Amino acid sequence: MTATTSSETPAPDEWHKTVCILCSANCGVELRVDGREITRVRGNKSHVASLGYTCEKALRLNHYQNGMKRLQSPMRREPDGSYTAVDWDTAIREVAAGFTEIGQTHGKDKVMYYGGGGQGNHLVGVYGSATRRALGITVRSNALAQEKTGEAWVEGRLTGAHTHGDFHHAEVSIFLGKNPWHSHGFNEARRVLKEINKDPGRSMIVIDPRRSETADLADFHLAVKPGTDAFCVAALLGALVQEDMVNHAWLAEHATGTDRVLQELATVDIADFSHRCGIDEAQIRAAARRIGKAVGGVSIYEDLGIEMAPHSTLVSYLQRLIWILVGSFNVPGGTTTHSGLAPMFSYGATGNEPKAPVTGGRIISGLVPCNEIPDMIMTDHPDRMRGMFIESANPVHSLAESPRWREAMRALDFSVVIDVAMTETAREASYVLPASSQYEKSEATFFGASFPENHFTVRAPVFKPLEGTLPEAEIHARLARELGLIDDDIIDKLRAAAHDGLKPFGAALIETSKANPAMAAIGPIVMYLTLGDTLPDGMADAAPVWFSAHQCAMRFTDAVKAAGFEDVADEDLGDALFNAIITSRDGVTITKHTYEQGWTMVRTDDGKVHAEIPELLDDLAALAFAPVDHRSADFPFILSAGERRAFTANTVMRDSTWRKKDPDGALRLSPADADALGVVNGDKIRITTPGGSAVAPVEVNDTMQDGHISIPNGMGLYAEAEGDSDVVGVPPNELTTLDWKDEYAGTPWHKHVPAHLEAVGG
Structure with missing residues (x-):
C-alpha cells in the first residue's frame, strides 16, 4: 500500500480516538498511526455508545485512508471527454458560473442536489444545505430515497416520528x-x-x-x-x-x-x-x-x-x-421514539405529498425517488433537470440501472461531484472537486436512535488534509464567496464576537441573521468562517454543531439536563452541550429521557398512534389476490443484488484488497441449484437479468433456498483514479432496472431481481 505524503508525522506510539465510518453504528475506535498510515485499530472502551465493541471491518480502515488513488486537484472534463487538472480558483469560479448559467437560463429549479454524506460524514450535508439555498436548489435526493422513504412515509402517518x-x-x-x-x-x-x-x-x-x-x-x-x-x-x-x-x-x-x-x-x-x-x-x-x-x-x-x-x-x-x-x-x-442532536430525516408524511418534476413520483421527506432521477433528465420535458450537484455519493454505481445513469449524467448541461476519488459518478461529471478524507477533518453523523439515552460524537481529524484537497466546509465557503454571498465586514464582526465567547457570538449571530437573510441562508458557512476560527485545531468544520446543540437543548431541555447537565441554567444549556461535544473524543450522552417522555415526541395532532392507513389496508385486503412469484421461464431465479457480507461497506472502500473473505464477490446459490447447473465452488457463472449480464465466481452455500441467489454490495469499483477500468466483482446495478420499484415510495427492488444463470466454460 503506497502512503501519501504530508508534512506532519503523528507520533507512532500515540492512539487517536475517532469512530469507524463503515456503517451507521459508527463504533468508537482508536487508531495508531505511522506517518499517514493507520497501523493498528482497536475499539474505544471509553466510547459512550459502543463501549469498546467493534467488528472486523474497522480493523481494515487503513484501506480506506490509503488504499485508493486519491484526487489531488480539481478535474475539468474537456469536450473530448478527457479530464484536465485545474487550480482551485479556476474550479470554484467555473463551477459557480456553471450553476448560475443554468439558473439564469432555465430556472434554479432545474438543478438537483444529490447526496450529502455517507455512513460517517453528515456535516457534508449540513454545508451542502447552505449551498443549496445559495443556488436556489429545491430538488434533492440521496440514498435514503432508495431505502427508507417508504418506511418514513409510514412512520409519518402512524406517529409523525422515527421509532x-x-x-x-x-x-x-x-x-x-x-x-x-x-x-x-x-x-x-x-x-x-x-x-x-x-x-x-x-x-x-x-x-x-x-x-x-x-x-x-x-x-x-x-x-x-x-x-x-x-x-x-x-x-x-x-x-x-x-x-x-x-x-x-x-x-x-x-x-x-x-x-x-x-x-x-x-x-x-x-x-x-x-x-x-x-x-x-x-x-x-x-x-x-x-x-x-x-x-x-x-x-x-x-x-x-x-x-x-x-x-x-x-x-x-x-x-x-x-x-x-x-x-x-x-x-x-x-x-x-427518540431524541437527537438534529433530525436526519423528516417524518411529517400526510398522504398528500408533493410530486416530483417531470415524473410525478411522490416526494417523501423532501426527497425525489432515486429510481426516477434519470427519467427527470433524459426527456424533452420543459421541467427536466439540467444540472446536478453531487456530494459524497456515487449514484452511477449505487442506484438502479447504471447504464441509464451514465447516459443521464452526460445529458446534463453541467454537473459537479465532490469526492475523494475519481468515482464511477465522477467519471461522468463536468467537474470533480477533491475532498479531504473523513479522517482529515472534523466530522459527525446524526444516526443515533438510542433511547432512553442518546449519544453524539464529533471526531477530530487524525491527519492533515492531503495536499491538493479541501474539506467540504472550505469548498462550500469558497463557492459562497464566488457567488457574492460573503460580506467580509459581517464575518469580521461575528468572528470577533466569537472570540469574546459563545454568548456574545450567539447574540451577534441572531442580530445579523435578522438583518441579513441572505447570510442567514448560508448559516453553516457563516459559523465555519467565524465560530470555527475559535475552535481547537482542526475542529472548525464542526462549528455548525453549535446551532444543533442549541436546538436540542431548547426542544429537550429536561432530557439534556438529565444527561449530566443538571446544574446548568436553561439559557446556558446549548453552549454547555456544545462545549462537551466539541471537546470529548469519547462521545457525549446528549439526552436521557423517561419512557413517559417518549410520548412527547409523537407528532400526531392528538399525541396518539394513528393505526389506520386506509390505502395500505386496501392493499392488505387485496394481498390474497397478489402474485407470490415474479420469476418466469426466461428468468427462473431471484437475485438479491447487494447482500451485506463480512467485508462489504457500500462504495466507501475502493481498495479490493481490504476483503479478507470473499475477495471476488461470489454469487451464492444452493447446492441443488449448483448441481442442476453443473457448477462447483470457484467456477464462473453468467448472471443475466432484464437489466444486463455479468460473470461471477460461484459459492455453493447451504444457507440459500433453491431458486434464490445473491451477490454482495460494494463490488465492481474502478481501482484507480487515472482511468484504469479494471474492476473486481460484479457491480450490482449493471443488473438492476429502474422500472422495478415500490408503488408508493419508488424504492427499487434490488433484493428481488428475476435472473437467469448459465455456467461459463473454461
Missing part, C-alpha cells in the same frame, strides 16, 4: 429482512445477539429467505420465499388478532383508527398466507404466540431485505402493527 427498537432489553426481538450480524444497525450488535441467544427468557425471530448468521442464533427462523414477507407478517398479525392476543386496553388509551385494522386482520386466511410465504402455519402461530405473551417488550428492525423488495411500504406498515397491537411502544424493551 427504533430496544434490542438490548427486548424480550422478543424481530429482524425482518435484516442481518445485524453483518449490517449492525444498533450498538454492540453481535454482543446483543449472543446475549439474546443465551437468555432462556428472551426470544429472537428472524424473517429472511436465507439462513443468515443472525438466523442461526434465532429461536424462530421464518424462512420465507423471496418477496413474500408481506404474506408472512400479515399471517402473524392475523394470528395475533384471531387468537385475541391484542392489548385492547392499551389501544383504547393510546391509539386511534384500530377498528378497521382489527376488522381486516380478522379476515386474513392464515393457512393460505402461510402457504404462500412457504412457512408452516404452526410455525407462524407459534411465533405469534411468543410475541403475544411477551411482557418485557417487543422490538422489530426492518431493513433492506424488505425495503428493496415487493410490497415494501406495505410491509413497513404491517410490521409496525405488531408492536402497536401488543402495546409495546415507549416501554422498556419495546419500540420507542
Whole structure:
C-alpha cells in the first residue's frame, strides 16, 4: 500500500480516538498511526455508545485512508471527454458560473442536489444545505430515497416520528429482512445477539429467505420465499388478532383508527398466507404466540431485505402493527421514539405529498425517488433537470440501472461531484472537486436512535488534509464567496464576537441573521468562517454543531439536563452541550429521557398512534389476490443484488484488497441449484437479468433456498483514479432496472431481481 505524503508525522506510539465510518453504528475506535498510515485499530472502551465493541471491518480502515488513488486537484472534463487538472480558483469560479448559467437560463429549479454524506460524514450535508439555498436548489435526493422513504412515509402517518427498537432489553426481538450480524444497525450488535441467544427468557425471530448468521442464533427462523414477507407478517398479525392476543386496553388509551385494522386482520386466511410465504402455519402461530405473551417488550428492525423488495411500504406498515397491537411502544424493551442532536430525516408524511418534476413520483421527506432521477433528465420535458450537484455519493454505481445513469449524467448541461476519488459518478461529471478524507477533518453523523439515552460524537481529524484537497466546509465557503454571498465586514464582526465567547457570538449571530437573510441562508458557512476560527485545531468544520446543540437543548431541555447537565441554567444549556461535544473524543450522552417522555415526541395532532392507513389496508385486503412469484421461464431465479457480507461497506472502500473473505464477490446459490447447473465452488457463472449480464465466481452455500441467489454490495469499483477500468466483482446495478420499484415510495427492488444463470466454460 503506497502512503501519501504530508508534512506532519503523528507520533507512532500515540492512539487517536475517532469512530469507524463503515456503517451507521459508527463504533468508537482508536487508531495508531505511522506517518499517514493507520497501523493498528482497536475499539474505544471509553466510547459512550459502543463501549469498546467493534467488528472486523474497522480493523481494515487503513484501506480506506490509503488504499485508493486519491484526487489531488480539481478535474475539468474537456469536450473530448478527457479530464484536465485545474487550480482551485479556476474550479470554484467555473463551477459557480456553471450553476448560475443554468439558473439564469432555465430556472434554479432545474438543478438537483444529490447526496450529502455517507455512513460517517453528515456535516457534508449540513454545508451542502447552505449551498443549496445559495443556488436556489429545491430538488434533492440521496440514498435514503432508495431505502427508507417508504418506511418514513409510514412512520409519518402512524406517529409523525422515527421509532427504533430496544434490542438490548427486548424480550422478543424481530429482524425482518435484516442481518445485524453483518449490517449492525444498533450498538454492540453481535454482543446483543449472543446475549439474546443465551437468555432462556428472551426470544429472537428472524424473517429472511436465507439462513443468515443472525438466523442461526434465532429461536424462530421464518424462512420465507423471496418477496413474500408481506404474506408472512400479515399471517402473524392475523394470528395475533384471531387468537385475541391484542392489548385492547392499551389501544383504547393510546391509539386511534384500530377498528378497521382489527376488522381486516380478522379476515386474513392464515393457512393460505402461510402457504404462500412457504412457512408452516404452526410455525407462524407459534411465533405469534411468543410475541403475544411477551411482557418485557417487543422490538422489530426492518431493513433492506424488505425495503428493496415487493410490497415494501406495505410491509413497513404491517410490521409496525405488531408492536402497536401488543402495546409495546415507549416501554422498556419495546419500540420507542427518540431524541437527537438534529433530525436526519423528516417524518411529517400526510398522504398528500408533493410530486416530483417531470415524473410525478411522490416526494417523501423532501426527497425525489432515486429510481426516477434519470427519467427527470433524459426527456424533452420543459421541467427536466439540467444540472446536478453531487456530494459524497456515487449514484452511477449505487442506484438502479447504471447504464441509464451514465447516459443521464452526460445529458446534463453541467454537473459537479465532490469526492475523494475519481468515482464511477465522477467519471461522468463536468467537474470533480477533491475532498479531504473523513479522517482529515472534523466530522459527525446524526444516526443515533438510542433511547432512553442518546449519544453524539464529533471526531477530530487524525491527519492533515492531503495536499491538493479541501474539506467540504472550505469548498462550500469558497463557492459562497464566488457567488457574492460573503460580506467580509459581517464575518469580521461575528468572528470577533466569537472570540469574546459563545454568548456574545450567539447574540451577534441572531442580530445579523435578522438583518441579513441572505447570510442567514448560508448559516453553516457563516459559523465555519467565524465560530470555527475559535475552535481547537482542526475542529472548525464542526462549528455548525453549535446551532444543533442549541436546538436540542431548547426542544429537550429536561432530557439534556438529565444527561449530566443538571446544574446548568436553561439559557446556558446549548453552549454547555456544545462545549462537551466539541471537546470529548469519547462521545457525549446528549439526552436521557423517561419512557413517559417518549410520548412527547409523537407528532400526531392528538399525541396518539394513528393505526389506520386506509390505502395500505386496501392493499392488505387485496394481498390474497397478489402474485407470490415474479420469476418466469426466461428468468427462473431471484437475485438479491447487494447482500451485506463480512467485508462489504457500500462504495466507501475502493481498495479490493481490504476483503479478507470473499475477495471476488461470489454469487451464492444452493447446492441443488449448483448441481442442476453443473457448477462447483470457484467456477464462473453468467448472471443475466432484464437489466444486463455479468460473470461471477460461484459459492455453493447451504444457507440459500433453491431458486434464490445473491451477490454482495460494494463490488465492481474502478481501482484507480487515472482511468484504469479494471474492476473486481460484479457491480450490482449493471443488473438492476429502474422500472422495478415500490408503488408508493419508488424504492427499487434490488433484493428481488428475476435472473437467469448459465455456467461459463473454461
